[in-house]
Amino acid sequence: MARGYRAWLSLAALGGALQGVPAAAPAGPAPVETVTLCFERANVTPWRTEQQGGLNFALLRMVEQRLNIRFDFQSVPWKRCLAQLQANAYDGAFAVSYVPERRVLGVFPGGAGADNAKRMHVDRYVLLRRKGSVVEWDGKALRKLDGPVGFQLGYSVGEVLRGLKVELDEGSQRADELARKLIAGRLGAAAMGGSDAAAVMRSPMAAQLEVLPLPLIEKPYFLVLSHGMAERRPELAQRIWSAMEQARNSPAYKKLERAAQEGGGD
Numbered sequence: 694m695a696r697g698y699r700a701w702l703s704l705a706a707l708g709g710a711l712q713g714v715p716a717a718a719p720a721g722p723a724p725v726e727t728v729t730l731c732f733e734r735a736n737v738t739p740w741r742t743e744q745q746g747g748l749n750f751a752l753l754r755m756v757e758q759r760l761n762i763r764f765d766f767q768s769v770p771w772k773r774c775l776a777q778l779q780a781n782a783y784d785g786a787f788a789v790s791y792v793p794e795r796r797v798l799g800v801f802p803g804g805a806g807a808d809n810a811k812r813m814h815v816d817r818y819v820l821l822r823r824k825g826s827v828v829e830w831d832g833k834a835l836r837k838l839d840g841p842v843g844f845q846l847g848y849s850v851g852e853v854l855r856g857l858k859v860e861l862d863e864g865s866q867r868a869d870e871l872a873r874k875l876i877a878g879r880l881g882a883a884a885m886g887g888s889d890a891a892a893v894m895r896s897p898m899a900a901q902l903e904v905l906p907l908p909l910i911e912k913p914y915f916l917v918l919s920h921g922m923a924e925r926r927p928e929l930a931q932r933i934w935s936a937m938e939q940a941r942n943s944p945a946y947k948k949l950e951r952a953a954q955e956g957g958g959d
Contacts, residue, residue: 726929728922729765731774731783735867737888739953740788740814740914743768749788749813751949753916755940760932770866772847781921788813788914790849799917802934811934812913813941817887818850820905823875828882830905835859840881843871850884853910872898884909 730753734743741747745766753764767774767783778786779798789795791807802811820835820842822828829836834857841860844850845868854861862880865871868889875883876898882905885893890904916937923930940946 726762727765728762728784728929728933729767730785730787730916731767731769731777732787733771733774734768735771736892737886738892740816740888748946748949748953752813752937752940752946753787755943755946756933756936759936759940760929762929762933771845775847778917778919781919783919784922785916785918787916789917790912790914792849792852794852795849795917799919800923800930801915801917802937807913807915808934809913811938812915813937815911815913817911818853818884818909819887819890820909821872821875821883821885821890821893821902822881822905823878824901824903826881828905830882830907830909832907835882838881840879842882842884843874843880844884845871848886849912850886850910854884868893869896869898872896872902876901 732741732749736742737747739748741749750766756762757764769777774783774786775789775795775798777783786799789798789801791801795801796805801807820828820830826839827837828839835842838859841862842854842857843862843865844854846863846866851861851863860881862874865874868885871880871883871885872893874880887908893899894902894904916933918930918933
């Protein structure tokens with residue numbers, strides 16, 4: 694009995710001591726993972742605006758919700774965005790079209806090539822000319838040019854134009870600059886993304902310009918992740934691209950796409 698009594702006293706003393714120890718706080722939710730993305734400091738409707746509006750941002754916010762992650766968006770000039778992606782200063786960049794030379798910048802979904810199923814969107818490049826110009830594009834060759842073909846600095850359409858063996862002008866940052874140079878006679882034609890061209894053709898400059906009927910090229914655009922991000926967090930990279938495909942095919946996103954198209958791309 695004495696031994697039992699002493700054991701009970703020991704347990705009681707231990708219990709009393711433990712009452713003074715604060716209980717462990719319940720485990721809170723896991724911290725949300727942050728992925729930093731750069732994008733071009735320009736309005737490219739309906740895809741994106743400098744104020745983080747448009748379909749690209751709507752799609753990325755759907756990815757955030759599906760994966761419980763957070764994207765930190767940074768608006769910078771396009772060439773700097775791509776250079777800093779290559780330097781691993783950002784985890785990713787959007788929206789980037791694929792050409793093999795860009796694999797040095799970062800990792801496209803699909804590895805060696807680019808998996809179109811995991812794209813953000815598809816857009817096209819078109820050619821603009823001055824009204825009264827005789828420049829022609831038959832889908833294979835440019836004819837009757839009376840000056841260089843202008844395109845925006847750092848844009849991948851330059852590779853397409855170089856393949857056509859025409860004189861080029863890459864000295865403009867924005868689509869409206871290209872349009873003004875074209876009107877002034879400093880260019881024979883201007884290559885623009887479809888949404889940029891649509892914006893120009895809704896501006897007062899439209900009275901002096903026209904869009905050639907055949908598109909120059911149609912291209913998918915991707916979220917590209919830095920080599921550092923893909924190496925450090927390969928599982929998250931794959932989850933992001935898979936969620937991108939699922940969100941883009943969702944009824945909610947398709948409804949937003951239809952609304953943007955019906956609104957004229959604004």
